[in-house]
Amino acid sequence: MLTGVDGAGKTTLARWLADELTTTGTPALYFKNAAGRRIVNRVAHRLGLRDSGHLLGRDGRAVTETVFRWVTIARAILLAVVTRRVAVMDRYTYCQYAVMRARGDRGERIARALYAAFPRPDITFYLAVPADEAARRVEARGRDLEDPVHLAAYDSAYRSLPEFDGFAVIDASGPQQEVATALRKHLNGTS
Numbered sequence: 766m767l768t769g770v771d772g773a774g775k776t777t778l779a780r781w782l783a784d785e786l787t788t789t790g791t792p793a794l795y796f797k798n799a800a801g802r803r804i805v806n807r808v809a810h811r812l813g814l815r816d817s818g819h820l821l822g823r824d825g826r827a828v829t830e831t832v833f834r835w836v837t838i839a840r841a842i843l844l845a846v847v848t849r850r851v852a853v854m855d856r857y858t859y860c861q862y863a864v865m866r867a868r869g870d871r872g873e874r875i876a877r878a879l880y881a882a883f884p885r886p887d888i889t890f891y892l893a894v895p896a897d898e899a900a901r902r903v904e905a906r907g908r909d910l911e912d913p914v915h916l917a918a919y920d921s922a923y924r925s926l927p928e929f930d931g932f933a934v935i936d937a938s939g940p941q942q943e944v945a946t947a948l949r950k951h952l953n954g955t956s
């Protein structure tokens with residue numbers, strides 16, 4: 766599983782990893798376990814509202830995201846089991862806990878209870894990128910904008926999770942090829 770703040774490179778590297786594993790003899794599938802934030806934000810903007818929190822309220826947004834992510838993770842696990850592939854997950858349960866902590870939302874205990882049946886990933890990579898660099902990448906991607914202050918809070922929230930000590934922290938601020946090599950090396954060393 767790959768995690769990290771927006772712009773850390775999760776999607777790019779998870780897609781690469783699924784291809785790399787498949788071409789080297791370990792059939793893998795890529796899954797994006799989104800929380801539906803972009804879709805709900807788009808609806809909110811259409812309605813002339815600021816964002817999903819404005820549309821649903823704080824608790825409503827947390828519940829919607831938590832349930833949306835439950836469905837995407839359950840689907841990913843089911844598909845991986847049925848197809849007997851390794852699942853390369855782009856985000857997972859931890860992302861929901863971190864985003865809720867970063868925003869100061871209530872209900873992490875409920876989210877944890879809902880996600881309790883999901884297995885712990887064999888390995889969780891935390892792609893560490895300074896907030897300024899992550900914000901620059903998000904801006905260059907051109908879909909939306911992220912405030913570096915928010916990204917720094919999100920990074921701190923990840924680091925405050927009880928599971929964080931078990932994550933493999935990868936410096937993802939360098940060139941993509943270097944990060945990919947670091948991931949590969951880590952997997953070779955632990956498999």
Ligand SMILES: Cc1cn([C@H]2C[C@H](O)[C@@H](COP(=O)(O)OP(=O)(O)O)O2)c(=O)[nH]c1=O
Pocket residue numbers: 769770771772773774775776777778902903905906937938939940941942944
């Ligand atoms: C992996 C990586 C991505 N990028 C670019 C590609 C994307 O346009 C942007 C964000 O990457 P992306 O993989 O979309 O990040 P995330 O899924 O974590 O939000 O950054 C870099 O500039 N350098 C890198 O090392």
